[in-house]
Amino acid sequence: MAARDYGQYCGVTRALELVGERWALLIVRDLLVGPRRYGELAAGLPRIPSNILAARLKELQGAGLIRRVPRSRVIIYELTPYGRELEPIVLALGAWGFKAMGDPRAEQIITPDSMTMALRTAFRPDVAASLPATAYGARFGPAELLVRVDGSTLDVRRGDGPVDLAFAAGPEIRRLISGELSPDRAIATGVVEVLRGHGRLLDRFANTFHLAA
Amino acid sequence: MAARDYGQYCGVTRALELVGERWALLIVRDLLVGPRRYGELAAGLPRIPSNILAARLKELQGAGLIRRVPRSRVIIYELTPYGRELEPIVLALGAWGFKAMGDPRAEQIITPDSMTMALRTAFRPDVAASLPATAYGARFGPAELLVRVDGSTLDVRRGDGPVDLAFAAGPEIRRLISGELSPDRAIATGVVEVLRGHGRLLDRFANTFHLAA
DNA sequence: CGGGATCCCTTAGGATACTG
DNA sequence: CAGTATCCTAAGGGATCCCG
Numbered sequence A, B: 001m002a003a004r005d006y007g008q009y010c011g012v013t014r015a016l017e018l019v020g021e022r023w024a025l026l027i028v029r030d031l032l033v034g035p036r037r038y039g040e041l042a043a044g045l046p047r048i049p050s051n052i053l054a055a056r057l058k059e060l061q062g063a064g065l066i067r068r069v070p071r072s073r074v075i076i077y078e079l080t081p082y083g084r085e086l087e088p089i090v091l092a093l094g095a096w097g098f099k100a101m102g103d104p105r106a107e108q109i110i111t112p113d114s115m116t117m118a119l120r121t122a123f124r125p126d127v128a129a130s131l132p133a134t135a136y137g138a139r140f141g142p143a144e145l146l147v148r149v150d151g152s153t154l155d156v157r158r159g160d161g162p163v164d165l166a167f168a169a170g171p172e173i174r175r176l177i178s179g180e181l182s183p184d185r186a187i188a189t190g191v192v193e194v195l196r197g198h199g200r201l202l203d204r205f206a207n208t209f210h211l212a213a
Numbered sequence C: 001c002g003g004g005a006t007c008c009c010t011t012a013g014g015a016t017a018c019t020g
Numbered sequence D: 001c002a003g004t005a006t007c008c009t010a011a012g013g014g015a016t017c018c019c020g
Helices: A011-019 A024-033 A038-044 A050-062 A087-098 A112-122 A125-129 A173-177 A183-188 A201-208 B011-019 B024-033 B038-044 B050-062 B087-098 B112-122 B125-129 B173-177 B183-188 B201-208
Strands: A066-071 A074-079 A134-140 A143-150 A153-158 A165-169 A192-196 B066-071 B074-079 B134-140 B143-150 B153-158 B165-169 B192-196
Touching: A011 A024, A011 B024, A011 B087, A011 B112, A024 A038, A024 A050, A024 A066, A024 A074, A024 A087, A024 A112, A024 B011, A038 A050, A038 A074, A038 A112, A050 A066, A087 A112, A087 B011, A087 B087, A112 A134, A112 A143, A112 A153, A112 B011, A125 A153, A125 A201, A134 A192, A134 A201, A165 A201, A173 A183, A173 A201, A183 A192, A183 A201, B011 B024, B024 B038, B024 B050, B024 B066, B024 B074, B024 B087, B024 B112, B038 B050, B038 B074, B038 B112, B050 B066, B087 B112, B112 B134, B112 B143, B112 B153, B125 B153, B125 B201, B134 B192, B134 B201, B165 B201, B173 B183, B173 B201, B183 B192, B183 B201
Parallel strands: A134 A165, B134 B165
Antiparallel strands: A066 A074, A134 A143, A143 A153, A165 A192, B066 B074, B134 B143, B143 B153, B165 B192
Protein backbone atom coordinates (compact mmCIF):
# COMPACT_ATOMS: atom_id res chain seq x y z
CA MET A 1 0.00 0.00 0.00
CA ALA A 2 2.82 2.41 0.79
CA ALA A 3 4.27 3.12 -2.60
CA ARG A 4 7.83 2.10 -3.19
CA ASP A 5 10.03 4.97 -2.25
CA TYR A 6 13.19 6.33 -3.73
CA GLY A 7 15.04 7.03 -0.52
CA GLN A 8 15.54 10.69 -1.28
CA TYR A 9 14.20 13.71 0.51
CA CYS A 10 13.14 15.65 -2.54
CA GLY A 11 9.94 17.08 -3.94
CA VAL A 12 10.27 15.34 -7.26
CA THR A 13 10.77 11.92 -5.72
CA ARG A 14 7.88 12.54 -3.37
CA ALA A 15 5.66 13.44 -6.29
CA LEU A 16 6.69 10.30 -8.12
CA GLU A 17 5.99 8.20 -5.08
CA LEU A 18 2.45 9.57 -5.09
CA VAL A 19 1.60 9.54 -8.79
CA GLY A 20 4.56 7.81 -10.46
CA GLU A 21 3.16 4.31 -10.42
CA ARG A 22 1.84 2.94 -13.63
CA TRP A 23 -1.71 4.08 -14.47
CA ALA A 24 -1.91 6.53 -11.57
CA LEU A 25 -1.61 9.71 -13.58
CA LEU A 26 -4.09 8.42 -16.14
CA ILE A 27 -6.65 7.95 -13.42
CA VAL A 28 -5.96 11.52 -12.38
CA ARG A 29 -6.27 12.63 -15.99
CA ASP A 30 -9.75 11.17 -16.26
CA LEU A 31 -10.83 12.48 -12.88
CA LEU A 32 -9.75 15.96 -13.97
CA VAL A 33 -12.59 15.81 -16.44
CA GLY A 34 -15.07 15.09 -13.69
CA PRO A 35 -15.98 12.68 -10.89
CA ARG A 36 -16.18 9.12 -12.11
CA ARG A 37 -17.47 5.80 -10.92
CA TYR A 38 -15.32 2.72 -10.79
CA GLY A 39 -16.85 1.31 -13.92
CA GLU A 40 -16.44 4.57 -15.79
CA LEU A 41 -12.78 4.70 -14.92
CA ALA A 42 -12.38 1.10 -16.03
CA ALA A 43 -14.14 1.91 -19.29
CA GLY A 44 -11.86 4.88 -19.92
CA LEU A 45 -8.77 2.78 -19.25
CA PRO A 46 -9.67 -0.43 -21.05
CA ARG A 47 -6.32 -2.07 -20.53
CA ILE A 48 -6.04 -1.59 -16.82
CA PRO A 49 -6.59 -4.78 -14.84
CA SER A 50 -9.31 -4.32 -12.31
CA ASN A 51 -7.10 -5.27 -9.40
CA ILE A 52 -4.65 -2.58 -10.40
CA LEU A 53 -7.41 -0.01 -10.70
CA ALA A 54 -8.62 -0.94 -7.24
CA ALA A 55 -5.09 -0.75 -5.85
CA ARG A 56 -4.39 2.64 -7.43
CA LEU A 57 -7.64 4.09 -6.17
CA LYS A 58 -6.72 3.05 -2.67
CA GLU A 59 -3.23 4.48 -2.97
CA LEU A 60 -4.46 7.76 -4.39
CA GLN A 61 -7.02 7.98 -1.68
CA GLY A 62 -4.42 7.22 0.96
CA ALA A 63 -2.26 9.97 -0.46
CA GLY A 64 -5.10 12.44 -0.23
CA LEU A 65 -5.44 12.96 -3.96
CA ILE A 66 -8.90 11.53 -4.39
CA ARG A 67 -11.99 11.02 -2.32
CA ARG A 68 -14.39 8.12 -2.35
CA VAL A 69 -17.90 9.51 -2.10
CA PRO A 70 -21.01 7.37 -1.75
CA ARG A 71 -23.77 9.08 -3.67
CA SER A 72 -27.20 7.54 -3.70
CA ARG A 73 -26.35 3.88 -3.91
CA VAL A 74 -23.26 4.31 -6.10
CA ILE A 75 -19.73 5.28 -5.24
CA ILE A 76 -17.98 8.03 -7.10
CA TYR A 77 -14.36 9.05 -7.05
CA GLU A 78 -13.37 12.67 -7.23
CA LEU A 79 -10.20 14.66 -6.91
CA THR A 80 -9.41 16.56 -3.76
CA PRO A 81 -8.09 20.10 -4.12
CA TYR A 82 -4.57 18.74 -3.79
CA GLY A 83 -5.21 16.25 -6.54
CA ARG A 84 -6.66 18.95 -8.75
CA GLU A 85 -3.43 20.88 -8.43
CA LEU A 86 -1.98 18.31 -10.80
CA GLU A 87 -4.00 19.75 -13.65
CA PRO A 88 -1.32 22.06 -15.07
CA ILE A 89 1.20 19.25 -14.82
CA VAL A 90 -1.01 16.78 -16.63
CA LEU A 91 -1.75 19.35 -19.31
CA ALA A 92 1.93 20.14 -19.71
CA LEU A 93 2.75 16.45 -19.98
CA GLY A 94 0.07 16.16 -22.62
CA ALA A 95 1.52 19.01 -24.63
CA TRP A 96 4.99 17.58 -24.31
CA GLY A 97 3.92 14.08 -25.24
CA PHE A 98 1.89 15.41 -28.14
CA LYS A 99 5.11 16.20 -29.93
CA ALA A 100 6.20 12.60 -29.74
CA MET A 101 2.94 11.11 -30.96
CA GLY A 102 3.51 9.43 -34.25
CA ASP A 103 0.71 8.24 -36.42
CA PRO A 104 -1.87 6.21 -34.58
CA ARG A 105 -1.46 2.50 -34.53
CA ALA A 106 -4.40 0.23 -35.09
CA GLU A 107 -4.85 -0.83 -31.50
CA GLN A 108 -4.66 2.70 -30.13
CA ILE A 109 -7.93 4.17 -29.02
CA ILE A 110 -9.22 7.61 -28.19
CA THR A 111 -11.35 7.90 -25.10
CA PRO A 112 -13.75 10.74 -24.37
CA ASP A 113 -11.82 11.79 -21.30
CA SER A 114 -8.43 11.74 -22.96
CA MET A 115 -9.84 13.75 -25.85
CA THR A 116 -11.37 16.23 -23.45
CA MET A 117 -8.04 16.76 -21.78
CA ALA A 118 -6.33 17.04 -25.14
CA LEU A 119 -8.73 19.80 -26.10
CA ARG A 120 -8.07 21.56 -22.82
CA THR A 121 -4.36 21.29 -23.52
CA ALA A 122 -4.66 22.68 -27.00
CA PHE A 123 -7.10 25.44 -26.12
CA ARG A 124 -5.86 28.95 -26.77
CA PRO A 125 -7.94 31.28 -24.60
CA ASP A 126 -6.41 34.42 -26.06
CA VAL A 127 -7.24 33.38 -29.59
CA ALA A 128 -10.70 32.24 -28.61
CA ALA A 129 -11.43 35.54 -26.92
CA SER A 130 -11.29 37.34 -30.25
CA LEU A 131 -13.62 34.89 -31.98
CA PRO A 132 -17.39 34.59 -31.77
CA ALA A 133 -18.80 32.07 -29.33
CA THR A 134 -19.04 28.73 -31.05
CA ALA A 135 -20.33 25.29 -30.24
CA TYR A 136 -18.80 22.27 -31.91
CA GLY A 137 -20.00 18.72 -31.93
CA ALA A 138 -16.99 16.48 -32.26
CA ARG A 139 -17.24 12.76 -32.75
CA PHE A 140 -14.09 10.69 -32.35
CA GLY A 141 -15.03 7.13 -33.00
CA PRO A 142 -17.55 6.26 -30.32
CA ALA A 143 -16.86 9.41 -28.31
CA GLU A 144 -19.22 12.29 -28.87
CA LEU A 145 -18.17 15.59 -27.34
CA LEU A 146 -19.96 18.87 -27.11
CA VAL A 147 -17.32 21.57 -27.22
CA ARG A 148 -18.44 25.06 -26.34
CA VAL A 149 -16.14 28.01 -26.66
CA ASP A 150 -17.35 31.32 -25.35
CA GLY A 151 -14.87 34.14 -25.07
CA SER A 152 -11.82 32.78 -23.34
CA THR A 153 -13.68 29.95 -21.62
CA LEU A 154 -13.91 26.38 -22.76
CA ASP A 155 -16.48 23.82 -21.80
CA VAL A 156 -16.28 20.24 -23.00
CA ARG A 157 -18.82 17.65 -22.13
CA ARG A 158 -20.08 14.36 -23.40
CA GLY A 159 -23.14 13.97 -25.50
CA ASP A 160 -24.44 16.36 -28.07
CA GLY A 161 -26.60 19.42 -28.31
CA PRO A 162 -27.15 22.38 -30.58
CA VAL A 163 -23.93 23.15 -32.39
CA ASP A 164 -22.64 25.43 -35.12
CA LEU A 165 -20.46 22.72 -36.58
CA ALA A 166 -20.63 18.99 -36.13
CA PHE A 167 -17.88 16.81 -37.44
CA ALA A 168 -16.45 13.33 -37.14
CA ALA A 169 -12.76 12.62 -37.16
CA GLY A 170 -10.28 9.88 -36.49
CA PRO A 171 -6.96 10.05 -34.67
CA GLU A 172 -5.53 11.91 -37.63
CA ILE A 173 -7.20 14.94 -36.12
CA ARG A 174 -3.84 15.36 -34.48
CA ARG A 175 -2.41 16.67 -37.71
CA LEU A 176 -5.07 19.33 -37.82
CA ILE A 177 -4.30 20.43 -34.28
CA SER A 178 -0.60 20.56 -35.00
CA GLY A 179 -1.11 22.59 -38.14
CA GLU A 180 0.45 19.95 -40.37
CA LEU A 181 -2.86 19.67 -42.14
CA SER A 182 -5.00 22.63 -43.14
CA PRO A 183 -8.72 22.52 -42.38
CA ASP A 184 -9.42 22.48 -46.11
CA ARG A 185 -7.24 19.50 -46.74
CA ALA A 186 -8.50 17.77 -43.63
CA ILE A 187 -11.96 17.85 -45.12
CA ALA A 188 -10.80 17.10 -48.66
CA THR A 189 -8.84 14.04 -47.55
CA GLY A 190 -11.62 12.77 -45.34
CA VAL A 191 -9.66 13.12 -42.12
CA VAL A 192 -12.52 15.28 -40.93
CA GLU A 193 -16.03 14.64 -42.07
CA VAL A 194 -18.44 17.55 -41.70
CA LEU A 195 -21.79 16.34 -40.44
CA ARG A 196 -23.63 19.58 -39.88
CA GLY A 197 -22.87 23.26 -40.38
CA HIS A 198 -20.42 24.96 -42.63
CA GLY A 199 -16.95 23.53 -43.13
CA ARG A 200 -15.52 27.01 -42.86
CA LEU A 201 -16.00 26.79 -39.12
CA LEU A 202 -13.28 24.18 -39.02
CA ASP A 203 -10.83 27.03 -39.59
CA ARG A 204 -12.06 28.61 -36.41
CA PHE A 205 -11.74 25.30 -34.62
CA ALA A 206 -8.18 24.85 -35.79
CA ASN A 207 -7.33 28.36 -34.67
CA THR A 208 -8.88 27.85 -31.29
CA PHE A 209 -7.17 24.54 -30.65
CA HIS A 210 -3.53 24.33 -31.50
CA LEU A 211 -0.49 22.49 -30.21
CA ALA A 212 3.05 22.59 -31.48
CA ALA A 213 4.37 19.40 -32.98
CA MET B 1 13.29 -1.90 -24.93
CA ALA B 2 10.08 -0.48 -26.31
CA ALA B 3 8.38 0.85 -23.24
CA ARG B 4 5.12 -0.77 -22.31
CA ASP B 5 2.37 1.17 -23.89
CA TYR B 6 -1.08 2.13 -22.72
CA GLY B 7 -2.93 1.52 -25.95
CA GLN B 8 -4.28 5.05 -26.13
CA TYR B 9 -3.62 7.72 -28.68
CA CYS B 10 -3.12 10.58 -26.26
CA GLY B 11 -0.38 13.03 -25.37
CA VAL B 12 -0.39 12.16 -21.71
CA THR B 13 -0.06 8.44 -22.31
CA ARG B 14 2.68 9.08 -24.82
CA ALA B 15 4.55 11.19 -22.30
CA LEU B 16 4.21 8.47 -19.69
CA GLU B 17 5.46 5.88 -22.13
CA LEU B 18 8.58 7.99 -22.57
CA VAL B 19 9.30 9.11 -19.01
CA GLY B 20 6.81 7.24 -16.87
CA GLU B 21 8.95 4.25 -16.06
CA ARG B 22 10.44 4.09 -12.64
CA TRP B 23 13.62 6.21 -12.23
CA ALA B 24 13.33 7.79 -15.66
CA LEU B 25 12.26 11.23 -14.52
CA LEU B 26 14.88 11.25 -11.79
CA ILE B 27 17.56 10.70 -14.38
CA VAL B 28 16.10 13.62 -16.28
CA ARG B 29 16.04 15.67 -13.08
CA ASP B 30 19.75 15.17 -12.55
CA LEU B 31 20.60 15.78 -16.19
CA LEU B 32 18.72 19.07 -16.01
CA VAL B 33 21.45 20.23 -13.65
CA GLY B 34 24.11 19.40 -16.20
CA PRO B 35 25.63 16.63 -18.30
CA ARG B 36 26.60 13.64 -16.22
CA ARG B 37 28.64 10.51 -16.56
CA TYR B 38 27.26 7.09 -15.86
CA GLY B 39 28.99 6.92 -12.51
CA GLU B 40 27.79 10.37 -11.53
CA LEU B 41 24.22 9.42 -12.27
CA ALA B 42 24.62 6.24 -10.27
CA ALA B 43 26.05 8.24 -7.37
CA GLY B 44 23.13 10.66 -7.47
CA LEU B 45 20.62 7.81 -7.49
CA PRO B 46 22.18 5.47 -4.94
CA ARG B 47 19.29 3.02 -4.95
CA ILE B 48 19.05 2.47 -8.67
CA PRO B 49 20.33 -0.93 -9.77
CA SER B 50 22.96 -0.55 -12.42
CA ASN B 51 21.08 -2.67 -14.93
CA ILE B 52 18.09 -0.40 -14.57
CA LEU B 53 20.21 2.70 -15.01
CA ALA B 54 21.70 1.23 -18.16
CA ALA B 55 18.28 0.24 -19.47
CA ARG B 56 16.76 3.67 -18.77
CA LEU B 57 19.63 5.46 -20.45
CA LYS B 58 19.08 3.37 -23.55
CA GLU B 59 15.36 3.98 -23.52
CA LEU B 60 15.74 7.71 -23.00
CA GLN B 61 18.28 7.80 -25.75
CA GLY B 62 16.02 5.83 -28.05
CA ALA B 63 13.22 8.26 -27.30
CA GLY B 64 15.43 11.19 -28.24
CA LEU B 65 15.53 12.68 -24.77
CA ILE B 66 19.20 12.25 -24.08
CA ARG B 67 22.39 11.95 -26.05
CA ARG B 68 25.39 9.79 -25.35
CA VAL B 69 28.48 11.83 -26.06
CA PRO B 70 32.02 10.45 -25.95
CA ARG B 71 34.26 13.14 -24.56
CA SER B 72 37.96 12.48 -24.25
CA ARG B 73 37.92 8.89 -23.07
CA VAL B 74 34.77 9.17 -20.98
CA ILE B 75 31.14 9.09 -21.98
CA ILE B 76 28.75 11.76 -20.87
CA TYR B 77 25.00 11.86 -21.05
CA GLU B 78 23.21 15.07 -21.79
CA LEU B 79 19.67 16.14 -22.50
CA THR B 80 18.58 16.93 -26.01
CA PRO B 81 16.46 20.05 -26.52
CA TYR B 82 13.38 17.86 -26.40
CA GLY B 83 14.49 16.40 -23.11
CA ARG B 84 15.19 19.84 -21.72
CA GLU B 85 11.61 20.81 -22.43
CA LEU B 86 10.73 18.68 -19.42
CA GLU B 87 12.28 21.22 -17.10
CA PRO B 88 9.09 23.14 -16.25
CA ILE B 89 7.30 19.86 -15.69
CA VAL B 90 9.96 18.51 -13.36
CA LEU B 91 10.01 21.79 -11.46
CA ALA B 92 6.23 21.78 -11.18
CA LEU B 93 6.26 18.21 -9.93
CA GLY B 94 8.88 19.22 -7.40
CA ALA B 95 6.75 22.08 -6.14
CA TRP B 96 3.70 19.87 -5.98
CA GLY B 97 5.53 17.05 -4.22
CA PHE B 98 7.11 19.52 -1.81
CA LYS B 99 3.73 19.99 -0.18
CA ALA B 100 3.51 16.30 0.57
CA MET B 101 6.98 15.97 2.03
CA GLY B 102 6.69 15.14 5.66
CA ASP B 103 9.62 15.22 7.97
CA PRO B 104 12.67 13.42 6.65
CA ARG B 105 13.12 9.81 7.55
CA ALA B 106 16.47 8.53 8.61
CA GLU B 107 17.27 6.72 5.40
CA GLN B 108 16.33 9.62 3.16
CA ILE B 109 19.21 11.45 1.61
CA ILE B 110 19.68 14.77 -0.10
CA THR B 111 21.79 14.73 -3.23
CA PRO B 112 23.49 17.77 -4.72
CA ASP B 113 21.46 17.52 -7.91
CA SER B 114 18.13 17.13 -6.19
CA MET B 115 18.94 20.08 -3.95
CA THR B 116 19.95 22.15 -6.95
CA MET B 117 16.63 21.44 -8.61
CA ALA B 118 14.81 22.18 -5.37
CA LEU B 119 16.48 25.58 -5.23
CA ARG B 120 15.52 26.23 -8.83
CA THR B 121 11.97 25.30 -7.97
CA ALA B 122 11.84 27.57 -4.98
CA PHE B 123 13.60 30.48 -6.62
CA ARG B 124 11.54 33.66 -6.87
CA PRO B 125 13.12 35.76 -9.62
CA ASP B 126 10.85 38.76 -8.99
CA VAL B 127 11.78 38.89 -5.33
CA ALA B 128 15.45 38.35 -6.08
CA ALA B 129 15.46 41.17 -8.58
CA SER B 130 14.80 43.69 -5.84
CA LEU B 131 17.59 42.40 -3.62
CA PRO B 132 21.32 42.91 -3.86
CA ALA B 133 23.36 40.24 -5.59
CA THR B 134 24.30 37.62 -3.07
CA ALA B 135 26.38 34.46 -3.00
CA TYR B 136 25.53 31.71 -0.57
CA GLY B 137 27.52 28.65 0.34
CA ALA B 138 25.10 25.97 1.33
CA ARG B 139 26.16 22.66 2.76
CA PHE B 140 23.61 19.86 2.98
CA GLY B 141 25.31 16.90 4.50
CA PRO B 142 28.04 15.97 2.08
CA ALA B 143 26.72 18.26 -0.67
CA GLU B 144 28.33 21.66 -0.93
CA LEU B 145 26.60 24.11 -3.23
CA LEU B 146 27.59 27.55 -4.36
CA VAL B 147 24.40 29.50 -4.88
CA ARG B 148 24.71 32.80 -6.65
CA VAL B 149 21.78 35.12 -7.03
CA ASP B 150 22.23 38.17 -9.20
CA GLY B 151 19.18 40.18 -10.11
CA SER B 152 16.60 37.75 -11.34
CA THR B 153 19.11 35.08 -12.33
CA LEU B 154 20.12 32.08 -10.30
CA ASP B 155 23.24 30.02 -10.64
CA VAL B 156 23.80 26.92 -8.55
CA ARG B 157 26.90 24.83 -8.81
CA ARG B 158 28.85 22.36 -6.78
CA GLY B 159 31.85 23.24 -4.71
CA ASP B 160 32.48 26.47 -2.90
CA GLY B 161 33.87 29.91 -3.55
CA PRO B 162 33.65 33.40 -2.14
CA VAL B 163 30.28 33.84 -0.48
CA ASP B 164 28.43 36.38 1.61
CA LEU B 165 26.90 33.73 3.78
CA ALA B 166 27.94 30.16 4.31
CA PHE B 167 25.71 27.79 6.22
CA ALA B 168 25.12 24.15 6.86
CA ALA B 169 21.70 22.62 7.17
CA GLY B 170 19.94 19.31 7.31
CA PRO B 171 16.74 18.23 5.60
CA GLU B 172 14.83 20.43 8.03
CA ILE B 173 15.80 23.26 5.74
CA ARG B 174 12.48 22.45 4.14
CA ARG B 175 10.69 24.18 6.96
CA LEU B 176 12.68 27.32 6.31
CA ILE B 177 11.78 27.26 2.63
CA SER B 178 8.13 26.70 3.41
CA GLY B 179 8.06 29.54 5.90
CA GLU B 180 7.08 27.28 8.79
CA LEU B 181 10.31 28.24 10.48
CA SER B 182 11.65 31.77 10.61
CA PRO B 183 15.31 32.34 9.81
CA ASP B 184 15.91 33.42 13.37
CA ARG B 185 14.45 30.30 14.82
CA ALA B 186 16.18 28.16 12.23
CA ILE B 187 19.49 29.42 13.56
CA ALA B 188 18.41 29.36 17.18
CA THR B 189 17.26 25.76 16.99
CA GLY B 190 20.31 24.64 15.07
CA VAL B 191 18.42 23.67 11.95
CA VAL B 192 20.73 26.05 10.14
CA GLU B 193 24.28 26.55 11.30
CA VAL B 194 25.95 29.73 10.13
CA LEU B 195 29.52 29.04 9.13
CA ARG B 196 30.58 32.36 7.67
CA GLY B 197 29.00 35.76 7.23
CA HIS B 198 26.13 37.38 9.05
CA GLY B 199 23.07 35.37 10.00
CA ARG B 200 20.89 38.24 8.88
CA LEU B 201 21.53 37.17 5.32
CA LEU B 202 19.49 34.08 5.98
CA ASP B 203 16.44 36.35 5.88
CA ARG B 204 17.36 37.27 2.36
CA PHE B 205 17.87 33.64 1.49
CA ALA B 206 14.45 32.69 2.84
CA ASN B 207 12.86 35.49 0.88
CA THR B 208 14.60 34.51 -2.30
CA PHE B 209 13.73 30.84 -2.01
CA HIS B 210 10.22 30.01 -1.02
CA LEU B 211 7.73 27.26 -1.71
CA ALA B 212 4.23 26.89 -0.41
CA ALA B 213 3.61 23.97 1.89
C1' DC C 1 38.46 2.79 -12.84
C1' DG C 2 34.50 3.95 -15.66
C1' DG C 3 30.75 1.73 -17.96
C1' DG C 4 28.38 -1.42 -18.12
C1' DA C 5 26.58 -6.91 -18.43
C1' DT C 6 24.89 -11.12 -15.81
C1' DC C 7 22.67 -13.77 -12.32
C1' DC C 8 19.06 -14.71 -9.16
C1' DC C 9 15.23 -13.54 -6.54
C1' DT C 10 11.32 -10.62 -5.22
C1' DT C 11 7.31 -8.13 -6.29
C1' DA C 12 4.43 -5.29 -9.24
C1' DG C 13 1.61 -5.74 -12.91
C1' DG C 14 -1.40 -8.31 -16.49
C1' DA C 15 -5.18 -11.75 -17.64
C1' DT C 16 -9.05 -13.85 -16.15
C1' DA C 17 -12.44 -15.54 -13.13
C1' DC C 18 -15.30 -14.89 -9.39
C1' DT C 19 -18.35 -12.68 -5.55
C1' DG C 20 -21.41 -9.52 -2.42
C1' DC D 1 -21.87 -2.56 -10.44
C1' DA D 2 -17.86 -2.49 -7.66
C1' DG D 3 -14.75 -4.57 -6.61
C1' DT D 4 -11.62 -9.62 -4.78
C1' DA D 5 -9.10 -13.70 -5.70
C1' DT D 6 -5.94 -16.26 -8.24
C1' DC D 7 -2.35 -17.37 -11.19
C1' DC D 8 1.44 -16.14 -14.09
C1' DT D 9 4.71 -13.10 -16.47
C1' DA D 10 7.89 -9.60 -16.63
C1' DA D 11 9.98 -5.61 -14.50
C1' DG D 12 12.62 -4.13 -10.70
C1' DG D 13 16.08 -4.87 -6.88
C1' DG D 14 20.67 -6.49 -5.17
C1' DA D 15 25.04 -8.42 -5.73
C1' DT D 16 28.63 -9.64 -8.42
C1' DC D 17 31.40 -9.94 -12.43
C1' DC D 18 33.44 -8.43 -16.75
C1' DC D 19 35.85 -5.69 -20.27
C1' DG D 20 38.41 -1.94 -22.49
